[in-house]
Amino acid sequence: MDAGPRSAVLDGEMARLLSLDVTAMTTADVKASLLGNTTLVELIRPDFDNDFLKDQMPYLRSYADLRLDRTAEITIQTGDVLSFFGAISYLDPEATKRSLELIGALFRSVNVNEMRLKLHFDLPRPITVAQEVQPMIQTPGHPSWPSGHATEAFAIATVLSALKNGGSVDGFNEVSNTSFYMRLAQRIAANRTVAGVHYPSDSMCGAILGITIGEMLVNMLEGEAKTPTRKFDGSDFTGDFDLTTLKDTMQLGAGTEAIPGGLDLGLLSPLWAIAKTEW
Template sequence: MLSHALEMTRDAVIGPWTPGKYPITPSPFVTNDLKYLSGTRRFQTRLGALSGRFRVTSGAGGAAGATLALDGDTILTLEQPTDPQLQSQLPMLDAYSDLRLDRIGEIQIQLDDILSFYGAMSQLDSDRRKHSLQLLVLVQSLCVQLEMQVKHYCHGKRPVDFDLGIQPVIQTPDHSTFPSGHATEAYALATVMHRMQTDQDAATGVGANALPFRIAHRIAANRTVAGVHYPVDSAAGAVLGIVIAEAVLALCTGTKASNAALNWNNLPASPASAGARDFTPATLKAGLGLGQLGGVSDVEPLVAPLWTAATGEW
């Protein structure tokens, strides 16, 4: 109906078309200015630009694991836990199952939505902090792309693959247990939130057990409560998420990107220690080592203006 009405109106007001009778000067194209695009197209363009700066490959020398690189420089290498190391954590899943009835509401909501839990601590909406919200969604989406590749190369068996008695309260996903995608995304969001609010890096926030990181830990732990992840999955996911977020912030500000070294002696399922240990804020603080790459990151011009706009909202 609308198309028909528009054509009838054109015939009535324009009549026979004459070249040059109704000229208009188009706006000049400005490189890296995405305002002319819809929100969806801006998001797709920015996500594509960021994704091109990262690369995930399998472990060096045929080792079971994955390497994440930024602009060709390695920022994190994850070693796949062995089956015995994963199995050693099953008793902790059984202990965590006592919390299922208390946390089932959180577990169900967090299947598809973890961002709202950060919105609860600081108002995130499409008016007051629209750029902050856009940045957070962008970072979370980037995490999903990268974490799925890391999972592929670090393929680890889920708890139900070892013991039918685990009986998760949600369906077990089809992809690798290691690292936890929920932990990756939760800690990436925490890193960005903490930087926007305090201008502090992730290491400082983790060291102080700042609120965004406490929220991230609870989201990650809920996956163990549910019965679909081991604590070591959350430990690796936390470090992966922090490194991804720190890399994005470096691309926004032109600073040095961080690279992470995991001290497995202080994280769960340590290959160098006997027995299994839980994933807690204290073990993350002890095991997280963030260094810096040698060179300054080249600013990503399609994303940097979004960071500037987001920080102006706080």
């Protein structure tokens, strides 16, 4: 089967596994659900007020000092996150073909869902409240929370960690041990604050969402009975985004949920089995 049709099939099967429970949405609270049934992540929007801005905006000012050093990577990362993981993993269109197919399907699925969350939460970008931010790249036209780059980078980091580990992953341990994958994901996320288009709160939300989705996918493919669940209360978050803060935040509201039995994983199951042999 050609690459285009294969991608379409994988996208369809990924879409069956991850959906947002839009009927449960309020302006403050969203639950990202597995098959519309098992709640994976509960997200509570920050209160976009003076307290939020007084806490978050100074980080954008201090991060701006890194712009000269990070201009090249920030520019590339506007449209390419995955290639940076090739600096710490052997990613090749032939040698790791199926791994890249799986990561591509995950990336596209995450992108669709993160955009729905962004539009629902509708958190204004930094430039809308302070022209002094002067972002070094064009500010995207969609809202800020959660950060899509953080969601995508941490989801990819989680699945690559599983492949490197032989098929299993514990996102909390990966963050606690500051693995190379998580350190790179953190840098990609932080670069969006350096660029002036995201708050640290955006990255925290995206990281928690991305890791939890990545774990869910791996656990389903591995036939595990349960998967971790998490909650991020953006209205209660203050401070910067780094792996230490992420580790502490992941512990708040953490739990587990059963994965429904008898799931038809379609092409994803054999694709995962082959992908593991590439490592």
